[in-house]
Amino acid sequence: MSGELEGRVAVVTGAAGGIGREFVRGLLGAGAKVAALDKDEDRLADFAAEQEDAVSAGRLAAFGLDIADNAACEAAVERTRDVLGGLHILVNNGAVGMGVIRSDHMTNLIEIDEIEPEVWDRFVAVNLSGAWYMTRAAAGGLLDQGWGRIINVTTSFFTMLRGRFHPYGPAKAGLEAMSAGHAAEFAGRGVTVNVVVPGGPADTPMVPQESGIDRSLMVRPSAMAPPVLWLCSAEGAGWTGHRYVAGNWDAALDPAAAAEGCRAPIAWPDLAQSPVWPGGKPPE
Numbered sequence: 001m002s003g004e005l006e007g008r009v010a011v012v013t014g015a016a017g018g019i020g021r022e023f024v025r026g027l028l029g030a031g032a033k034v035a036a037l038d039k040d041e042d043r044l045a046d047f048a049a050e051q052e053d054a055v056s057a058g059r060l061a062a063f064g065l066d067i068a069d070n071a072a073c074e075a076a077v078e079r080t081r082d083v084l085g086g087l088h089i090l091v092n093n094g095a096v097g098m099g100v101i102r103s104d105h106m107t108n109l110i111e112i113d114e115i116e117p118e119v120w121d122r123f124v125a126v127n128l129s130g131a132w133y134m135t136r137a138a139a140g141g142l143l144d145q146g147w148g149r150i151i152n153v154t155t156s157f158f159t160m161l162r163g164r165f166h167p168y169g170p171a172k173a174g175l176e177a178m179s180a181g182h183a184a185e186f187a188g189r190g191v192t193v194n195v196v197v198p199g200g201p202a203d204t205p206m207v208p209q210e211s212g213i214d215r216s217l218m219v220r221p222s223a224m225a226p227p228v229l230w231l232c233s234a235e236g237a238g239w240t241g242h243r244y245v246a247g248n249w250d251a252a253l254d255p256a257a258a259a260e261g262c263r264a265p266i267a268w269p270d271l272a273q274s275p276v277w278p279g280g281k282p283p284e
């Protein structure tokens, strides 16, 4: 992959987090310029300091962004284009996890009356609306240039449907459905939309120490980068509307075969085939 993404500019949200850092490192390693964005400006600054070579070469720009703020998302996309000279790849990765409600949420699941309405709203704003704001801000330019890659990080279907895993699960289910819709909307226009998930708990700060899970058995955050890099490569150009389970990516295979081995359609398309529609079928 080295050098394959030269000339491309990527935005990664949640870039100071466990998985976001791996996306930034991977994209830089493949030759892209990267805007690393996160609400946690202190952690982001620490991470950027580790990437001093890329910063001083003008290949990495790190700045604060709350993706729950639409105007801030629009400004961040504009700033990326100004500072790095374009925008080609959008990785919607930033999110809040259930640990913000209670750190023992994995062993002592959270009941509905423990979720304040403001907390519900915050999860929807960050984990669903944030990706839409960023996509809306970026989409026009991507479509105009006829080249774009949008990668949305959702979660396992198990987590989406699990009892006592609200608001995280439903907000991510919304993002999964949004990803399918945007893949269909942008199809044939040079802009692909795909989902990448770990496939299970990944060893990042989002999974608190109190989870009780052996961290050495969790998906490595670094496993998330290869499917994203492949989707951004020339080989990935023909693939849209799919989800890639990074935990099933077999690094021993060549990337196309590894992608094949962990790929399925986004969301639940089989259930969408037969709506009861007046007069026959809905328009495409």
Ligand SMILES: NC(=O)c1ccc[n+]([C@@H]2O[C@H](COP(=O)([O-])OP(=O)(O)OC[C@H]3O[C@@H](n4cnc5c(N)ncnc54)[C@H](O)[C@@H]3O)[C@@H](O)[C@H]2O)c1
Pocket (backbone or CB within 6 Å): 013, 014, 015, 016, 017, 018, 019, 020, 037, 038, 039, 040, 065, 066, 067, 068, 092, 093, 094, 095, 096, 097, 126, 130, 153, 154, 155, 156, 197, 198, 199, 200, 201, 202, 203, 204, 205, 206, 207
């Ligand atoms: N860790 C897991 O087990 C797991 C499993 C499935 C999916 N995911 C998804 O992977 C992605 C990355 O999560 P992670 O595991 O690296 O967690 P993380 O907590 O390490 O990283 C998430 C990052 O998002 C940032 N963020 C939170 N709110 C934000 C906001 N309003 N604006 C901008 N940035 C914001 C945080 O500051 C943090 O740096 C998330 O979308 C998460 O839902 C994680």
